[in-house]
Amino acid sequence: MSDVGLPCVHCGLCLDTCPTYRLLGTEADSPRGRIYIMEAIDRGELELDAQAATHLSRCLGCLACETACPSGVSFGRRIDEYRPKLAARNGAEGIWKNAAQSVYTNPTLVDAGLRGTAILERLGFGDLRRHVPGLGLLPSSATAAVTAHDHGCDWTVTPLHRSRTHQPLRARLRVALLAGCVGDQMMPQINRDTVEVLQRNGIEVVEMPGQGCCGALALHSGRRDEAVMLARANLEAFARINDVDAFVSSAAGCGAMVRDYAHLLAGTDVEEEAQAFSALCRDICELLVEVGFVAPSKPLIAAGPVAYHDACHLLHARGIAAAPRKVCEAATGAPPIDLGENSLCCGSAGSYNLDHPHLAEQLGRRKASLAKEKSPTTVAVGNVGCMLQIERALALQGVSAAVRHPVQLLAAAYRQSAA
Ligand code: SF4
Ligand code: SF4
Structure with missing residues (x-):
């Protein structure tokens, strides 16, 4: 249509x-x-x-x-x-790109890649991948990602911190986490912190077995039928969950995609289900601001000064600019500064690093130059793909700022306040 x-x-x-x-x-x-x-x-x-x-x-x-x-x-x-x-x-080039994307959206293969890279890091060759553009999609520390997975940094461990749960500001909510695929492999600590923040605000988080890739990479690569198939599979998984108030995502790209299932599946036999589901999907910062969240009693001094960068799929696809800034401000006690050129893409854009590595690198370099100018201690951005891209760009330019999701700053502030 x-x-x-x-x-x-x-x-x-x-x-x-x-x-x-x-x-x-x-x-x-x-x-x-x-x-x-x-x-x-x-x-x-x-x-x-x-x-x-x-x-x-x-x-x-x-x-x-x-x-x-x-x-x-x-x-x-x-x-x-x-x-x-x-x-x-695209011919042969398209076959290679599709194969590369299949690797990046297959949790088992990503896990194998991360473990191989962790070995390289231990041998002192970890920086080699920074000069191979396609590998820029890997996190700055594969060892940290592997360790996080191996030591129970898994959002499905739902009783986490339940004993320290704060009273919610509104009626108790029950939400399901849209875990994502590649992002959860690369930076599992983001979903862990998302669950922790929700639970600390008295929001129940339920598991959603059977969910998978949102389909964004497939759709934006021209594999519409595959995207529809993935969306349908997710709708089936969502249908098995009863009585949730929202579906929450910490990845702006995936969040924007699932919000658009209503459009993707318009005119099909699941149009109504897709509309109902899309209407309940929220970005984590959007949900926190919408329902209210508890401010940490002590600001996270170690994170600041923070420069916030707008992920395109929050700012342009969803029109969300204020909520992540409010979360950063609550976490650190000060409003974040803008990284600069905030409406300009960082070059991540799904698999753009694989498709157009030189353009992606130039866009990443612009962000690193801005970070060099403004000297933040932390760059906050609400999408795992942008985080990986900016991390790599900062490392290539020798900028030492950490890259964090706003919800990670809030989780760290809660932990510091509770210590
Ligand atoms: S040129 Fe650009 S801004 Fe003007 S109508 Fe076309 S798309 Fe819109
Ligand atoms: S790259 Fe340019 S044409 Fe494409 S979506 Fe972004 S602003 Fe629009």
């Missing part, structure tokens, strides 16, 4: 917000240019040849153009409808 919103009036107000236009300066690598290309192909005036495909595939899907557009153009949906055509002409 086509639903690409209102027509583009070619005003150009979105150009400066587009990361690829900012880097390359070419109209064809801007939102307006890409719309021209797609419209010309649709009218039969242009072939989807290698050149046109390159300009379209360079789009990060960051949706900054949608935020900037006064005409309400749904650029993301428009380009997503084109992605299967782009994937179809």
Whole structure:
């Protein structure tokens, strides 16, 4: 079903917000240019040849153009409808990319990769991967991720800290965690801290067996049928849970994807279920601010000063800017500063590191330069993919700031206050 919103009036107000236009300066690598290309192909005036495909595939899907557009153009949906055509002409390169993505969304293979990298780290060769762009998706310390998994840093251990639970500010809630796949493997401590923060606020967290990848990587790579299949599998898992008030995600990319299941599954036999589910999905910071949360009694001095960077799938896809900042402020006792160029993508964008490593690296370098200028102790960002990308960029530029999810800062402040 086509639903690409209102027509583009070619005003150009979105150009400066587009990361690829900012880097390359070419109209064809801007939102307006890409719309021209797609419209010309649709009218039969242009072939989807290698050149046109390159300009379209360079789009990060960051949706900054949608935020900037006064005409309400749904650029993301428009380009997503084109992605299967782009994937179809990828040939051998596409097979390699799909295989690489399958590795990154397979928890067993990611676990094996992390363990192999942890051995390299112990032998003193851990930094080698920083110079291999595709491996930039791995966390700064594979050893820490492996240790966290091996020592019970697993969000399914639900009784964690229950004895220290605070009274909720509103009626007791019951939520299910959308654990994600690759992000939970790479940085398991984020989901652990998410569960801890929810429980400390008197919110019950229930397990959701059978959930899997949200399908975002597949959808944005043109494998729409696979994305629909994954979404349906998740809906079945969600249907087995009774009586939850919300489904909570700590990964902005996955959260935006599941919020969009209603659109993805529109016109199917599960349209109503998808609508009901999408309406209950919340980002962790969004939920905390919506229902109210207990401020830690002592601010987390060690984390500051904190620079916050907006993940595109929070800011542009969901319009969420204030909630993560409020969580950072509650955790540290001071509002975070902006990292700078906050509406500009960091270059993570799902598998962009694999597809366009040089552009991804340039965007990451811009963030590292801003961090160098502002010298924060911590960079906070609410999406695991952005965290991995910024961590790598900071390491490459020799910037020593830590990268944390806002909910990690809040969990650490609670622990410090309770000590
Ligand atoms: S989604 Fe992002 S990268 Fe793609 S055209 Fe819009 S602003 Fe540019
Ligand atoms: S997408 Fe929106 S902002 Fe960009 S050129 Fe078209 S109408 Fe203007």
